[in-house]
Amino acid sequence: MTELEKKQPELQQLFANAITGKRLGHAYLFEGARGTGKMALAERVAQAIFCESGHLGIPCGNCRNCRRFIEGNQPDLIVVEPDGQSIKVDQIRQLKSEFSKSAVEGNKKVYIIDQAEKMTISAANSLLTFLEEPGMDTYLFLLTTVKENILPTIRSRCQIIHFQPLKREVMGDVFREEGITEKYVGVLSALTNDTKEAQRLQADEWFQELLGKVWTWFNQLMKKDSMAFIYVHTDLMPLVKERAQITLCLDLLLFHYRDMLYLSFGHDKAAVHQELLKHHQNFRKDSGYLTQQIENILDGKKAIQANVQAQGVLESLVIQNQLIK
Ligand SMILES: [Zn+2]
Incomplete structure (x- = not known):
């Protein structure tokens, strides 16, 4: 085919x-x-x-x-x-x-x-x-x-x-055939329909670093670790300079929350990061909290589109996260 x-x-x-x-x-x-x-x-x-x-x-x-x-x-x-x-x-x-x-x-x-x-x-x-x-x-x-x-x-x-x-499963199959490593198939097929773009991201060290940092940040947020606020300044901001980069950063964070939500509904197969599901299981899965955070991230994306300064948007996500019961 x-x-x-x-x-x-x-x-x-x-x-x-x-x-x-x-x-x-x-x-x-x-x-x-x-x-x-x-x-x-x-x-x-x-x-x-x-x-x-x-x-x-x-x-x-x-x-x-x-x-x-x-x-x-x-x-x-x-x-x-x-x-x-x-x-x-x-x-x-x-x-x-x-x-x-x-x-x-x-x-x-x-x-x-x-x-x-x-x-x-x-x-x-x-x-x-x-x-x-x-x-x-x-x-x-x-x-x-x-x-x-x-x-x-x-x-x-x-x-x-x-x-x-395109459906993510369809893209996943196309990407596998085009040499995308299994580890990245889930996240890349959630991000793009474009094979060349996926290949470019997979080969991009910056992208891999961002994936790692967002995962660390997500862990801090889930634990309501006070480090999450400082982390924006020390680790995230040096990486995300352009609007497209900060949007990507927020998308990657969103995927983790959505994966948590899928997990809480027993929809494991829909998760973007299949390889991280066993870690996700250690966290709380209150769907009220998760949907609230997802809404906050989507609001953050809108703010970025409206040219609000990136650091403020990320910091405010941390603060809102602390406030959710
Ligand atoms: Zn012919």
Whole structure:
């Protein structure tokens, strides 16, 4: 089974059916979190569009066009990605000149625009003219993590396909196959759908250090150890400097509390840190306390989003923890 078949079997089938029934649209907006398989599906559909002897919307993998596709040498497939921070109007102009050429040559053409939310306004406006009159044999796929950041005039001309976040079990299997160590499968599959991101984190010493420190901090909090307050200053703050890092720190803490909650309901299998469950069993499991702490952490995450200073947020978590009966 391919990674895409594991991640998005229903969507893959939906498009295979559309191709078989000649109902494939000309402009799609794929929306979903990183790693949910948007690019993989767009490429798969492109391969099927070009394939000379596909069956039931599934590319054959052997014909001349499939071989060109697999070798990354299919000139009628054009993928546009941000050039730096944005997709610029020149990139779209170039794409449009390809559109008009294809109309002359009569070839099928597929265009994939990754991180389409990064189109500048003028790039987006430039794309609109294509969307108003797509050629018979041209297909456009816009990929985005936030569809609200795509101009409404563009959105309204595309069929929107929503990519659901993946189940942790599914991600766990994908990660195992991609060489993620068993010890990290649980936590990484709770954090991301993106295999590359998971591999990057696994190899990152900083991430491993953070995992260890958050675990120590969680232990202090559970024991209402007064060290927990100082620890924010001595151990956590030197590690978490950016907003994304502090959010990750809070997520990791959240997982421990949620694991405790799962344990208290006898839902051990749902726990992120299977390897730590035997330690968790030593702690109190009052679900009122656990849900209160989980709410406090979620509030902390909101505060961070609102640019509240990180040390204050972490310290206030310790203080609130002391106050819970
Ligand atoms: Zn083929």
